[in-house]
Amino acid sequence: MAERFEIVEKALLAMLEDKKYATLRDILVTMNPSDVAGLFGGLEEKQIPLMFRLLPKEQAAETFVEMEPEAQELLIQGFSDNELKEVLDELYVDDAADLVEEMPANVVKRILKHADPEMRSSINQILRYPENSAGSIMTTEYVSLRPHMTVGEAILRIRRQGIDKETIYTCYVTEKDRTLTGIVTVKDLLLAEDDEAPIEDIMLTNLIYVTTQTDQEEVARMFSKYNFLALPVVDGENRMVGIVTFDDAMDVMEEEATEDIEIMGGMMPSEKPYIRSSPIDLFKNRIPWLLLLMVSATFTGLIITSFEDALAAQVALTAFIPMLMDTGGNSGSQSSVTVIRALSLDELKFRDLGMVLWKEIRTSLLCGVVLAVCCFVKIWLVDFLLLGNPAITLRVDLVVCMTLAITVVIAKMVGCTLPLVAKRLGFDPAVMASPFITTIVDALSLLVYFMFAKLFLHL
């Protein structure tokens, strides 16, 4: 399907080049706004307004929302006041607020000037909430009903008000002072047997809601737990102020997973998608961790320096340093990555530390023993017999393999503990992934290595 889509894309762009506007328009109107927005990515700057003006009003607005910020800015700069107003009128409030956040100051000024007063005040309200809070991702447009309305009246109200609402399928029952008292779905309304029944008889009252301050990650987790279409957002006095819809929760889930993955990869979380990040952006996200980890490797260097004599006496030992360090790093990051993901999905808490340690000790013993045995055989077969390295003695082999087993156990202990401790202390556990663990485990594994070497090789 994706391949077929690329062919269609090329054909459409060719039509634009050839000025076959009528045909192009006839095809565009049948397309989904997300796909139309995708087309704009392949256009030259001057073609963007040209194609945009081919779209009918409503589709134009829906397409606009899905476009990249660069193209949106370009369009707004070129819009007449009237065109801008038309697009803004079609936007949902949360999309308008996102737009305002992305645009430079002069564009924002123009947007706010042409938004109708109600939308302007809603945008300002949403923008006041802390970044990554439920308040900042909610929309203020929802269907509200009163407890004493009948089912029939409620359906009528939805039919009259629904057109401007992002979702009509979940309706919120509020008192006069906007206190949230119940939830009723369109399914409940349509399937209700008695049109005269009051809403309060059929509404759900075991309310699950978030406050404007709830972290968006928590919001996304609630969606994946409860499978809701929308979640009500209330203020400190339990008054209804907006809703978060499932599509925004999906975006948050995706963003949060990306952020975790970036942090685990030893980077600062990015602001933009990779394609739109400049080398300077990438540099800024990556250099802090690289510098920090480079400097902290000084300790590992010190350990090696202080055992310099031992290494000089038995140079063969050096050859196994990378294998020991890498295996330690890999073992540690396996545990830390697993624990970090379980924390992100809310499957683990700090109080589970004992259970986690016990599980990881047994796992690491299994891994450590199997690895040590395989390593012992491998060194004997490959390094000694096959490659005929005379420096490899049975004792050297033993020292390497014992170090390996112990390193794996230590690495897994460190790897599973640090993310839980970080979480407990209020840091992001994802920081405790591979790069960080590797640095610690490197130092520990070398210490064990040289200790064993001194003990068993009498260096």
Added chain:
Amino acid sequence: MAERFEIVEKALLAMLEDKKYATLRDILVTMNPSDVAGLFGGLEEKQIPLMFRLLPKEQAAETFVEMEPEAQELLIQGFSDNELKEVLDELYVDDAADLVEEMPANVVKRILKHADPEMRSSINQILRYPENSAGSIMTTEYVSLRPHMTVGEAILRIRRQGIDKETIYTCYVTEKDRTLTGIVTVKDLLLAEDDEAPIEDIMLTNLIYVTTQTDQEEVARMFSKYNFLALPVVDGENRMVGIVTFDDAMDVMEEEATEDIEIMGGMMPSEKPYIRSSPIDLFKNRIPWLLLLMVSATFTGLIITSFEDALAAQVALTAFIPMLMDTGGNSGSQSSVTVIRALSLDELKFRDLGMVLWKEIRTSLLCGVVLAVCCFVKIWLVDFLLLGNPAITLRVDLVVCMTLAITVVIAKMVGCTLPLVAKRLGFDPAVMASPFITTIVDALSLLVYFMFAKLFLHL
């Protein structure tokens, strides 16, 4: 909110202990099934059926779906035939299919025996589709309409049939032979001005659908792109066979992100959540990569061995091996992780390789130069002046820093290329993350290091 919930949880379990069943039941009926299912996690085996029987029929079934497989199996084993039938009757077909997949053979036999014939055939149909395909996660229950129906007739049909459908909000317009011809939402129906208008006049005909064979990852991406509530699934002849709903797509998104993270962490993807994985499960997922990477570190060892004389002559060089290897590994995994995530989100394709390389070359030069300069100063200040290591000469410092800069560039080139190549060859790009990249970069950085050492230190 989570903390408050734990207190409630404890209070409820205490009521069960004290046999205050009536009070407990009164509270349970007000709770969301997902939360009730959570309670069962804290129960002893014999308490599970006891509390389950307190729930009213519909809530019992909804709770059952959300429970862990262990508890489900325990309950089914203890159910009378009648109880089993009651629970099965309330399940949606896709949940029933999931259940059948999780249970051992004897339980499956009992389930299929007591499911009504229609459900039995639907379950069998769903189970026949390949794992991770749209067919395997769809449900066969959806509202279908005919093109010639009027809006009024359609609403009536929904009111009559809706109760058993997982979603009524998106309805599918099909011909007599089940060919999908249009989509109409309940919003469109409710907001339609003319109750007598035929469905074909208001339905959407730019159909976006998947086939039974479409990969579930692609399905999830379509949800996040188009923000649909449900996506129709058709067979090879464009006949409607089922729908995938947004909540299942969210689960897939979460699963796929977890799988990517696990593979990037050097593990096989897990079948169960961490809490339910035994040490043997964890061992099996982790040992293959550890073994593979341990053995492949042989090459790194060989490189060191073949430069043994150089190292013996200049032991100070050994101390910088960990720093060079780690920085290389970190730089490489930054790039690979970024590219892997962009591939997962469908932001990159193989044909973007040139763009990616150009971006990464510039980024890596920036990172490499900054790191090299900082490293040079650090070695001079810390290792030479502060720690007074006489073996550190200006030349040694230069060799280390030049190696560092070049390693960073190589690591980022390798890191960004391998995932794209893997994708092109049909492998999972996530395999090309840290552990794999580290092993390759280790060998390359050591080669560069020793080459420079030979060249500039005349070893």
